[in-house]
Amino acid sequence: MTPDARGLSTIFGVAGVLHFLRPAVFDSIVPGWVPVSARCATYVSGAAELGLAYALRKPHTRSIAGYVAAAFLVAVFPANVEMMRQWVPQSRRKAVVSVMRLPLQIPLIYGAWRVGKRNVA
Structure with a gap:
């Protein structure tokens, strides 16, 4: 398994569990x-x-899964924008976190696409 696949799997696994442990954070x-x-x-x-x-x-x-993960990350991007919209007025720390999160989606999407492309038989 490549580092891209392992890293993405870990990120998705942790995020998925958090959706069930702390749903109100994601609901918002x-x-x-x-x-x-x-x-x-x-x-x-x-x-x-x-x-x-x-x-x-x-x-x-x-x-x-790599290709679906890339599409999924694009599909949930509006939630990251919504987080930024809500968090920027709340505090400087939340503003920085939410704004920095947006460009970080690009390497995640690219990494997922690479996993898909790399593993085509």
Whole structure:
């Protein structure tokens, strides 16, 4: 397993578990235009992250999981924007964290895409 796949699997696994342990944190950043309840979106995205964490660890699913992970990260990007929108006015620390989070999504998306591309048989 490549470092990209291992790292992404760990990130998705931790994030997925946190969605179930601390759902209110994630509920608060679900954009209002999402057509399901915030809690439903939190649980569905948490389950998806756990599934991706598992699939990224298995050689026979790693390639498709890499591409799906890249698409997933793009799909949840609006939640990161919503977090920034909410956190910037709250405190300097939250502003820095939420603003820095946005560009950090780019290497995660690229890494996921590389996992997909690298593992195509």
